[in-house]
Amino acid sequence: MEQNDTHIPTANGALISVALSLHVFWILNLFKEASPSVKEWLTFYNPVGPLSGLFIVSLVAFVLLLLVLSPLRIKNQQFSLWFFIVSTVLFALMVFPPVFKIFVE
Secondary structure (H helix, E strand, O other), X not given: XXXXXXXXXXXXXXXXXXXXXXXXXXXXXHHHHHOHHHHHHOOOEOOXXXXXXXXXXXXXXXXXXXXXXXXXXXXXXXXXXXXHHHHHHHHHHHOOHHHHHHHHO
């Protein structure tokens, strides 16, 4: 039986899109903490505060990146997986207050 590899480029594009949207989130988080105007701009729903904007902008970035990367047909699974893993670890570090406060100050 022959293995069907038609979904691999789609999955790779999705992994890279998720990883890049994580980068959008933590970079905006740094800007939010450093600038009151960015914090105000990201506040779409007052009870939640700027976190609402962070999630909405990251979700929009994910959808746009998915649309942009899907025609590229990325075939390198190993790169996609490692980029996702490194991005996830970096995201976890950069949203951890003792770490990102160093960059904000």
